[in-house]
Amino acid sequence: MRDREISISCETGIITYHLERKRVKNLNLRVRRDGQVFVSAAPIVPIGRINAFVMEKAAFIRRAQERFARMEQKTERPLPEISDEACRAAFTEIMERVYPAFQAYGIPMPALRIRNMRSRWGSCLYGKGIITLNKQLARKPEACIEYVVVHEFCHFLVPNHSRDFYALLSRHLPDWKERRDRLNREEPETEQSQESGQRAGTGTQNESPERIDS
Numbered sequence: 001m002r003d004r005e006i007s008i009s010c011e012t013g014i015i016t017y018h019l020e021r022k023r024v025k026n027l028n029l030r031v032r033r034d035g036q037v038f039v040s041a042a043p044i045v046p047i048g049r050i051n052a053f054v055m056e057k058a059a060f061i062r063r064a065q066e067r068f069a070r071m072e073q074k075t076e077r078p079l080p081e082i083s084d085e086a087c088r089a090a091f092t093e094i095m096e097r098v099y100p101a102f103q104a105y106g107i108p109m110p111a112l113r114i115r116n117m118r119s120r121w122g123s124c125l126y127g128k129g130i131i132t133l134n135k136q137l138a139r140k141p142e143a144c145i146e147y148v149v150v151h152e153f154c155h156f157l158v159p160n161h162s163r164d165f166y167a168l169l170s171r172h173l174p175d176w177k178e179r180r181d182r183l184n185r186e187e188p189e190t191e192q193s194q195e196s197g198q199r200a201g202t203g204t205q206n207e208s209p210e211r212i213d214s
Contacts, residue, residue, distance in 0.1 A: 003038075008051050010058045017054055019047075027053050031064035033071075087114050087138045094142070094149050095131070101172055102153045110156070121183065124152040126159050140183060147179035 007016040017029075017037035027050065028040045041050050054061075091112055099109055110124070113132040117123075122133045131152045137145055150173045158165040169176050 006047075006051070008054060010055045012058045012062050015054060015058060015061060019050065029054065029057055029061075031061055031068070033068050035065045035068055037061055082135060082138050084114055084135070087133075087135050088112065090138050091133050091145065091149070094146050098146065098149050098153060102156065105157055107153070107156045110153075122148040122152045124155045126156045129156075143179050144183040147173060147176055147183065150176070 004019045005016060006019055007014055015037065017039050020038065020040045021043045022040055024040050024042055030038045032038065039050060039054060095112060108129055110129050110131045113130055114135050115132055117134045120134060121137050122131065124131045133148065137148060151169060154165060154168045158168055
């Protein structure tokens with residue numbers, strides 16, 4: 001159904017949000033990077049309940065909006081360009097360090113591609129033996145780069161995100177969750193909050209471009 005813009009008054013001031021009616025089980029609230037607030041709710045949920053949910057999340061919304069505003073100020077200053085040669089040297093060094101653990105499985109050393117990607121830190125074409133890494137990953141801590149590289153190497157053995165995949169990832173990089181979280185804290189894309197039944201959940205961060213897909 002078409003979005004509807006609604007404004008409500010609460011302790012933190014006026015909050016304007018976009019309401020989308022669709023078939024969802026929970027009330028979902030999302031603060032986008034540009035500060036806009038979006039709520040999705042099933043058609044049967046009364047508007048009063050939705051407004052109450054938004055008011056309950058007012059502090060969460062303001063924190064997210066302020067956070068994104070600070071991030072925007074930081075990104076206004078352009079970062080110096082990283083050369084492809086520097087990226088390749090840094091990424092290759094880490095891949096060569098990681099590779100011996102996977103060579104034992106009979107996996108050939110993958111070819112490396114470097115691209116600017118909006119929504120991923122890395123991806124792999126396991127059928128063609130290619131790992132692609134986001135050029136902007138070179139700006140991140142080495143531990144985060146290593147996490148992405150190991151993640152992609154694991155996909156040559158398990159080409160999905162099943163329980164077996166994460167078991168393999170944990171075997172080769174026991175602290176992968178901490179590294180992933182560190183990478184995710186670098187540049188979150190959205191803040192979300194959700195209501196399940198009568199209880200509102202805590203906010204979580206989406207992974208974009210922190211998402212890693214194959």
